[in-house]
Amino acid sequence: MQVEIPEITEQQIWSALETVKDPEIPVISVVDMGMITAIQLRTSDFGLRTCSITMTPTFVGCPAIAVIKKNIREEILKLGFDEVEVKVDFETKWTSDRMKTSAKIKLEKFGLAPPVMLNDDELTVEQLNRARCPHCHSTDTTLRSAFGSTLCRAIRFCFSCKQGFEQFKPI
């Protein structure tokens, strides 16, 4: 008797990836972040179904990479693949411009000032300073430190609401 194996579509994979969050920013998925650069599906002659996912890390030394890889693999295996491979490479360079607008809105609600668009320009102090306070939306803010609690965050202070806040660095 021949068993019909339902096809797994690329769309299902994208939907599943939406549920994998960045452990350091739990409101944003790896898809929102623009970290996924390629998906490849294969069915071997013997009917083995494999999926290969390529991701590009936000920061080279990001300690969350291993966790994200593991979470992606587990989530995609649930769809019924026999094997899932997650590759990390820099072929496509991650920049904060890859982040979707919807992700930037979520970031701000989460309390992190989103990064401004760099459009391939070299980063300048002026661009870094184009940040608005996620609490009161004032742009009267100042950089306290270009380095914060994680590699992707800077620390700022808002003169309007007198609160410190974090900024996702444009990179």
Add this chain to the structure above:
Amino acid sequence: MSNALKDLLFKMADDALVIGHRNSEWTGIGPMLEEDLAFSSMAQDKIGHAQALYKILNEVLGEADADTLAFKREEKQFKCCQFVEQPIGEYDFSIVRQFLFDHAELIRYDMLTQSSFQPLAQLAKKVKGEIKYHVMHADSFVKQLGNGTEESKARLQSSLNYAWHLALGIFEKSEFENELISKNIFAGEDELKKRWLEKTTPIIEAANLKVPATDESKIIYGGRKGFHSEYLKPLLDEMCEVVRTDIDAEW
């Protein structure tokens, strides 16, 4: 060609690993919380860069895996310059070193974005953006302290004088220099040094400091060929202490 590539990657990776370790020594003892965070974050970045470079050595050039390269080599096998080995000293030395070293790194990676060796060119494009933040950090403190009090200015100038000939050791050439240039892998240490001087000189001047005079005979070479200062061995002993308690343990 692969020996030339290995030499280039090892010196860059070893520089990043060792300066990363030195940066991490500021964790918990920075002069203020922001600086504690800055040096800790830069440490994390540098060690990430070292890991990515060791990974290329492993996956593309057939060397051992990153952990083995980082933790299981002898002092003699390290190709870092002696500048990065120096103890953190006082904050003025650390910030001056960060300024001199990171400008060289940023330019080196910028040059490498044009490399004919694709894995390195791709990584360079990525790393460049991260080091930009390190350089911004250094520039801002060098300018503030140079234009600060009499003490901060004096301390910075004396650290700059002390660091200068060590920093010039970054540009020590290896036997593969011509090969790297002719094969368009890397445009070379002389070009890097030239661009580095052009970049750092106006910032040093804007900080009201004097660019130290270069005495060729005083430049501290040796690191790129495996001759290190008295400071590298103790650093490696400390860095590898846990691994060496059980060399074959799985983590």
